[in-house]
Amino acid sequence: MDWFPYFLQQLINGLTLGSIYGLIAIGYTMVYGIIGMVNFAHGDVYMIGAFQAMIVFLLCGTLGISWVPLQLLLMLVVSMVLTAAYGWTVERIAYRPLRGAPRLAPLITAIGMSIFLQNYVQLVQGPRPKPIESIISGGVSLMTRSDGSFTVQLGWMQIIIIIATVVLMAGFTLLITRTSLGRAQRACEQDMKMASLLGVNVDRTISMTFVMGAGLAAIAGTMVTLYYGNNDFYMGFLAGIKAFTAAVLGGIGSLPGAMLGGVLLGVIEALWSAYFSAEYKDVAAFGVLVLVLIFRPTGLLGRPEVEKV
Amino acid sequence: MTDMTLSAGPKAPSPLVEAAKDAVFAAILVFLLSWLMIGYQTQVLQGQPMSYVTRYSDVLWAVFLIPAGRFLMTLTRFDRTLPAVIGGALGFIYLFIPGVLGVLEVPVYGEFFVTVDPLQPDILPFEQPMVNVIFGIGAFFVLAAGLRARRKKTVGAQTLEVREAAEARQARISKNLSSILGPLLIAVALIIPFTPWGDRKLVDTLILVMTYVMLGWGLNIVVGLAGLLDLGYVAFYAVGAYTYAKLSIDLGLDFWASLPIAGAIAATFGVALGFPVLRLRGDYLAIVTLGFGEIIRIILINWQIFTGGPNGLGNIAKIDFFGIPFERNPKEGELAFHTLFGLDFSPVHRIYFLYYVIIALALVTNFVTIRLRRMPIGRAWEALREDETACRALGINPTNTKLTAFALGAMFAGFAGSFFATRQGFVSPESFTFIESAVILAIVVLGGMGSQVGVALAAILLIGLPEVLRELSLYRMLVFGGVMVLIMLLRPKGLLSFRVPTIQLHGKKALPPTTAGAVK
Numbered sequence: 001m002d003w004f005p006y007f008l009q010q011l012i013n014g015l016t017l018g019s020i021y022g023l024i025a026i027g028y029t030m031v032y033g034i035i036g037m038v039n040f041a042h043g044d045v046y047m048i049g050a051f052q053a054m055i056v057f058l059l060c061g062t063l064g065i066s067w068v069p070l071q072l073l074l075m076l077v078v079s080m081v082l083t084a085a086y087g088w089t090v091e092r093i094a095y096r097p098l099r100g101a102p103r104l105a106p107l108i109t110a111i112g113m114s115i116f117l118q119n120y121v122q123l124v125q126g127p128r129p130k131p132i133e134s135i136i137s138g139g140v141s142l143m144t145r146s147d148g149s150f151t152v153q154l155g156w157m158q159i160i161i162i163i164a165t166v167v168l169m170a171g172f173t174l175l176i177t178r179t180s181l182g183r184a185q186r187a188c189e190q191d192m193k194m195a196s197l198l199g200v201n202v203d204r205t206i207s208m209t210f211v212m213g214a215g216l217a218a219i220a221g222t223m224v225t226l227y228y229g230n231n232d233f234y235m236g237f238l239a240g241i242k243a244f245t246a247a248v249l250g251g252i253g254s255l256p257g258a259m260l261g262g263v264l265l266g267v268i269e270a271l272w273s274a275y276f277s278a279e280y281k282d283v284a285a286f287g288v289l290v291l292v293l294i295f296r297p298t299g300l301l302g303r304p305e306v307e308k309v
Numbered sequence: 310m311t312d313m314t315l316s317a318g319p320k321a322p323s324p325l326v327e328a329a330k331d332a333v334f335a336a337i338l339v340f341l342l343s344w345l346m347i348g349y350q351t352q353v354l355q356g357q358p359m360s361y362v363t364r365y366s367d368v369l370w371a372v373f374l375i376p377a378g379r380f381l382m383t384l385t386r387f388d389r390t391l392p393a394v395i396g397g398a399l400g401f402i403y404l405f406i407p408g409v410l411g412v413l414e415v416p417v418y419g420e421f422f423v424t425v426d427p428l429q430p431d432i433l434p435f436e437q438p439m440v441n442v443i444f445g446i447g448a449f450f451v452l453a454a455g456l457r458a459r460r461k462k463t464v465g466a467q468t469l470e471v472r473e474a475a476e477a478r479q480a481r482i483s484k485n486l487s488s489i490l491g492p493l494l495i496a497v498a499l500i501i502p503f504t505p506w507g508d509r510k511l512v513d514t515l516i517l518v519m520t521y522v523m524l525g526w527g528l529n530i531v532v533g534l535a536g537l538l539d540l541g542y543v544a545f546y547a548v549g550a551y552t553y554a555k556l557s558i559d560l561g562l563d564f565w566a567s568l569p570i571a572g573a574i575a576a577t578f579g580v581a582l583g584f585p586v587l588r589l590r591g592d593y594l595a596i597v598t599l600g601f602g603e604i605i606r607i608i609l610i611n612w613q614i615f616t617g618g619p620n621g622l623g624n625i626a627k628i629d630f631f632g633i634p635f636e637r638n639p640k641e642g643e644l645a646f647h648t649l650f651g652l653d654f655s656p657v658h659r660i661y662f663l664y665y666v667i668i669a670l671a672l673v674t675n676f677v678t679i680r681l682r683r684m685p686i687g688r689a690w691e692a693l694r695e696d697e698t699a700c701r702a703l704g705i706n707p708t709n710t711k712l713t714a715f716a717l718g719a720m721f722a723g724f725a726g727s728f729f730a731t732r733q734g735f736v737s738p739e740s741f742t743f744i745e746s747a748v749i750l751a752i753v754v755l756g757g758m759g760s761q762v763g764v765a766l767a768a769i770l771l772i773g774l775p776e777v778l779r780e781l782s783l784y785r786m787l788v789f790g791g792v793m794v795l796i797m798l799l800r801p802k803g804l805l806s807f808r809v810p811t812i813q814l815h816g817k818k819a820l821p822p823t824t825a826g827a828v829k
Contacts, residue, residue, distance in 0.1 A: 038592055040747075048346065055345045058361055078345075085341035094794050101801035104538070104754045111747045112793030119787040124347050130359055237743070241599065248596050279611040286600030293593055294585050 005145045009152045010274040011267060016158045016227070018266020019165035023220035024243035025250070025258035026172070027087075027213025033189045033253035034209055035099075040110035041090050043240015044117035045214045049083040049221030050231045051125060054132055057225070068135055072160075072226075079218045087214025090117075091207055114237075121233040129232040136160065136226060161223045168219065169259055172212075176255065181208060189253070238282075245289045251302025260300060264288075324387035332380035339375045343368045370434040374400075374444055378451045385458040394459070397452025404433070405445025411438025412781065439784045483805045487762035494765055498668055502661050509657055512664050514776045516732065519664070520725055521772045523671035525752040525764040527721030530678055532750065533759040534687065535714035536694025538595040540746050541582075541602025545575045545719035547609060547741035549726020551616060554736050557626040564628050564731045568724060575723025576716040583715035587708055602746055609738040621737025628663055628731045635659040663732055670728060674721045675761055681717075690714055748772075755796050757803025766804050770796075 024046050031039045053075045060071045094109040139155035176182035184205045187195040196202045224239075225231055242265060250261025265285055272284040292299065348368045349361040378400070381393040410418040422433050435441050501507045501515065524546065531539045552571040556562040562570075586597045609616045616622065629635065635646045637654045646662075647654045681687040689710045692700050697707060730736050752771055756763030771793070775785050796804070 032592075036592075038595065051351075052345045054359075055349050055351060055361070058349070058351065058359060082341050082345055085338060089338065089342060094798075097798050098801055102758075104532075104758070105797050105801045107538075108751050108754045109794045109797045111751060112790045112797065114790070115744070115747075115786060116790030116794065119784075119790060121346070123783055123787060125351055128353060130351055130353060132359060241603070241743075244596060245600065248593065252592075277611075280607065282607050283604050286604050289600055290585060290597055293589055293597055297589055297593060 002145060002147075005143055005150050005152045006274070007271075008142070009150075010270045012152070012154055012158060014267035014270030015263060016161050016266070017270060018246075018263035019161050020220045020223055020227075020262075021239070021243050021246045021265050022259040022262025023165060023168065023216045023223075024239060025246040025262045026255060027217050028244045029247040029250075029252055029255065029258040030185070030209050030213055032247070034185065034192075034206055035095070035106075037095070037103075037106045038110065038244065039090075039095075039210075039213075040107070040240070041094070041113040041117060042213065042217060043236035043238075043243065044114050044121075045083060045086050045090065045236070046217035046221050046239060046243075047231070047233065047236030048086050048117065048121060049079050049214070049218030050225045050235065051121060051130075051221075052082050052218070053079040053222035053225045054130060054231055057132065057135075071135060075222050075225075076219060079222050080215045083218035083221070084211045084215045086117075087210040087217075088207055091210040096203065096206075114240075118233055118236070125233065127233065129230050132225060132229040132231070134226065134229050157223075157227050161227065164219065164223070165259075168216065169255075172216075173255060175212075181205070185209060242282075242285060245285060248299055249289055249292055251299030254299070254301045254303075257299060257301035264300075324384055324389055327387070328380045328383035331383040332376040335376040335379040336372050339372050340368070343371050347371065367435060367440075374434065375447070378447055381451050382454050385454050388458065388462060390455045390458045390462070393451050393455030397448050397450075397455055400448030401445050401452055403445075404441045404448055407433055408438045408441030408443075408445050412442060439781060443784075483757070483760075487760060487805050490766075491762045494762065495672070502664060509660055512657075512660055514773060516660070516664050516667055517776065518768055518773045519667040519671050520729060521749065521752060521768040522765050523667065523674050523725045523728075524722060524749045525756065525768055526671065526674040526678060526761060527718050527725065528749050528753050529759065529761070529764055530681075530690075530721070531714050531718035532753050534678070534682065534694065535690040535711060537711060537714060538592070539598045539715075539718070540595045540743075540750065541598035541600070541605075542718070542722060542749055543741045543743070543746040544582075544602040544605040545578060545722035546726040546729070546745070547605055547736075547738075548575045548578050548719075549723030550730040550736045550740070551609065551622070551726075552723065553727035553730040554622040554625045555615075557730075558622060558624065561626075563626060563632065564727065565631065568727050571727040572720040572723040575726065576720040579715040579717075579719025580712055582719075583712045587711055599743065599746070602741075602743060606738050606741055606743075609741070617737075619738060621735060621739075623735045625730050625734050625736065627734055628659065628666065630662060635662070663728075667728055670724055674724075677717075678761065686710065686713055751793055755793070755803055757805045760803065760805045763803055763805035770804075 024042065027042045027045070028039060031037065031042070056075045056078045057071065060066075060074060065071055065074070090113055094113045095106050098106045098109060134157070136157045137155070139153050139158065142152040142154055144151045176185065184195070184200045185208070187198070187200050188202055188205050192202055195205075224235075243262065246261035246265045247258045248261070249264060250257030250259070265288070268288055269281045269285055273281045276284070348365055349363055351359055351361045353359050377396070381396045384390075385393045407418060407422045411422065418438070433441050434444070498515070498519070502512055524542070528539065528542050531537050531542070549571040552574045553564070553567045556567040556570060557564075582598065582601050586594055589597060610619050612618070627635070630646045630649075633644050633646055633649055635656075635658055637645075645654075646652075646658055652658070682691070689700070689705045692703070692705060693707060693710050700707060700710075729740070733740075748771065752764055752767045755771065756765070756767035771789070774792075775781075775789050778785060778788070781788060
């Protein structure tokens with residue numbers, strides 16, 4: 001069993017990374033479920049969330065708040081609220097006026113918005129990466145290889161990320177299945193015109209979807225800021241593409257699917273980097289996506305689309 | 310702004326109250342957006358932990374100016390247009406003109422609008438002239454909204470028939486415009502190097518623009534005609550570029566010999582990608598092509614021995630005049646371009662030649678596309694775009710049809726890639742990022758899908774304009790993204806949009822304009 005400790009460590013790392021992908025992927029999958037568009041700016045909204053969390057952390061230092069749980073709470077809450085405002089604004093400016101336009105139109109505004117947000121952050125916060133010292137370090141040792149050459153570490157930060165993701169997922173599922181907002185969202189997803197005839201405020205529901213997606217992306221951004229602690233204006237691009245890949249992998253439009261896809265992608269990436277080559281980990285991620293789509297075109301948990309003629 | 314809400318209550322809302330409500334909402338929103346991101350600039354100084362500087366005045370100005378504009382805009386909805394016209398005009402004059410002076414670094418700006426004394430407040434809201442320009446353009450939109458509402462008041466409300474007639478007129482204008490503009494643009498493009506403005510800088514920019522026109526026309530086959538959304542088009546461009554680079558460096562082939570090989574290899578890649586993804590539709594196809602583009606780029610970065618890794622490949626042979634080099638001092642007994650034509654040597658000759666080569670390549674792309682549209686395969690593409698199931702029922706083979714579209718589109722990208730390599734003399738993975746694919750797709754969509762002239766116009770706008778506006782430096786890509794969003798909002802169907810099927814059942818009888826289902 002000499003291989004097991006190393007494998008376990010990679011699994012833990014993959015789970016952590018996958019949780020973050022999953023949180024971002026939810027934003028993609030919900031938006032896609034309702035209005036059927038790929039929100040390319042979502043990755044950049046996540047990046048803005050990370051930046052805002054970082055600034056809150058700096059402000060905590062100035063204000064003399066040094067109790068770590070309070071810092072964490074402030075970072076999460078402030079970043080969520082402010083990033084949600086970005087999500088709302090992006091939808092209001094770039095997507096709402098184009099409802100009913102040709103399908104490619106919102107895709108182009110999404111790409112334009114993505115370019116705009118990246119350069120906006122580059123302008124107002126500078127192009128250089130921002131290293132930040134970690135406030136939560138250490139962890140527990142789970143097991144040691146029999147010859148003592150390798151110890152499996154589970155960091156506190158990894159525990160927080162995984163637990164937070166599980167809690168958020170549970171809360172979110174409740175929100176979708178039990179509240180009136182969730183019902184309105186599901187109604188819009190099935191048939192937008194009918195939902196609006198029955199008194200659902202479609203515009204508001206779609207806005208709320210963007211707000212929630214951005215809030216979750218902000219949480220992911222906060223976690224990443226604390227976990228890796230190196231933010232730059234370009235970080236949203238690859239994370240966004242990976243998260244969208246995760247959403248497609250799990251079956252787009254399905255919340256558990258997004259989470260499953262995210263975790264799978266994270267684990268595949270971690271294992272591939274550990275056992276094959278770190279350089280080609282992205283190739284592995286996209287390769288898996290292509291394979292899944294070829295053999296199961298609707299993703300792992302997606303419902304097959306009914307084709308209308 | 311444009312959404313007209315029906316007043317459901319018994320009492321009509323007071324315009325001022327409504328506008329004030331909107332303004333307060335906008336103020337809160339702008340504060341939320343700008344408080345941390347603009348209010349605090351983080352900075353990392355050598356050897357120190359991260360710190361920040363505050364920029365509260367920018368936040369305050371934004372929180373004042375944007376809601377003020379929103380207030381005026383809301384008033385126009387209630388037919389109170391005068392405040393918007395006056396306010397917009399004043400704001401435009403106050404912000405835009407000094408801002409432009411500042412961007413162009415006219416000395417007047419330094420004398421009048423910049424205060425040296427820190428106690429004395431600045432005359433302009435923002436320190437950066439470009440930010441003032443951007444807010445000035447915002448003021449212009451307020452002004453435009455006011456003027457449009459005034460005109461609408463005199464014309465009266467539009468009925469559905471009027472609007473449909475207007476739309477039909479628009480489409481007709483677009484069509485006539487493009488039939489005039491097309492030959493005109495080609496003529497201008499051909500003679501521009503001989504005009505007084507045709508200096509090296511302009512021709513260089515035009516070469517870049519034409520490369521994108523060609524890429525746009527190539528992608529138009531895949532997206533516009535066959536309706537397959539391809540987000541990884543740049544991969545084929547990269548394949549073409551690297552193919553020529555390898556052929557030229559390792560085998561010593563020249564550009565003209567490599568061109569068909571590069572096209573063929575790119576087309577092979579197109580088929581190789583097309584095969585596994587044929588069963589996918591719409592956005593799934595988009596994400597797989599995007600993944601494919603990224604895979605190619607990652608391989609280019611990491612396959613050090615073959616592709617040179619992140620540093621790329623240099624010393625690629627420059628273009629020659631069908632075997633005759635552009636050299637100042639040709640080898641003994643050999644011709645050079647300038648000796649052949651009895652000219653004095655000038656490095657500009659090669660630039661001009663490159664320019665005509667890319668025009669020729671682009672026109673070939675255009676010609677092939679237009680001809681193919683009228684052939685069975687082109688008809689099959691368009692039919693496939695409109696309804697795949699019906700196509701199958703009619704006996705069209707979707708597999709072959711899609712594969713030819715992919716292969717042809719990829720081939721033209723391969724040609725463009727070889728051209729890029731010979732022009733630069735250097736290729737590296739940096740030139741083939743996702744953003745390139747996005748820009749090419751944006752050119753196709755912004756131009757109005759399927760419109761060849763529209764694609765050319767969009768390329769001039771999206772590629773040429775940022776090149777001309779080099780002074781904006783940092784703001785260049787910001788403006789680029791903003792313009793992309795704006796054009797799409799103002800003209801959701803593209804610059805020159807008329808989607809007429811190439812063939813119709815009953816002669817010239819007008820079909821209802823199809824807007825949905827452009828890409829399945």
